[in-house]
Amino acid sequence: MKDEEIYDLAEFFKVFADATRIKIIAALLEKELCVCELAEIVGTTQSAISHQLRILKQSHLVKFRREKTCLYYTLSDAHIRDIFLKGREHIEEI
Amino acid sequence: MKDEEIYDLAEFFKVFADATRIKIIAALLEKELCVCELAEIVGTTQSAISHQLRILKQSHLVKFRREKTCLYYTLSDAHIRDIFLKGREHIEEI
DNA sequence: TTTATATATGAATACTTGTTCATATATGAA
């Protein structure tokens, strides 16, 4: 395995390694949501959500579409769901 | 999803979120290895490896057996391999 | 254009974390 791939992989998992982002991902597993809905569900500020969404976007974990002034976010592909669920399976079995 | 589960899941993914630990996991995907072999392969000190193995042990990602003075580590279950490989698939597709 | 609403962003702060260095512990051999 190349060094570059190692670092990319660690960076990728870092995105899952935060409770706020896990909450965002868990919420988006259910359905598409805009920023202010996410702030409400996650229980934090709009600013904090925006900062975290930026990280999720940069890592290609989420994508979004605009509808008037709102941006609706969704998980970008099936891997994200898979990894999330595998992680949950693992901690349930401990 | 309960708050406790959220935090546990974030903690679980934190374990994958470091290049040194990814290197350790990648090495252990191939075969069982002792601490000094891991230090050699990963390219860092025995102390750094020991600290990281402690984290991997606490999160139940690795287990070990003793043979004389050496401790041989292996990945603890199939989920670890699955999650690692899913992560790799994801970054390859970007 | 002006106003309102939704979202993004930069800077500062507090917190977390990985490595290093020194040292402790544990096992086996002599």
Added chain:
DNA sequence: TTCATATATGAACAAGTATTCATATATAAA
């Protein structure tokens, strides 16, 4: 028991990161 080797651990430091606060940007309506 003494010595050698393998591993673990504690403290300190450096580097990274999440949130907050203030503010900027963007879209749509009036």
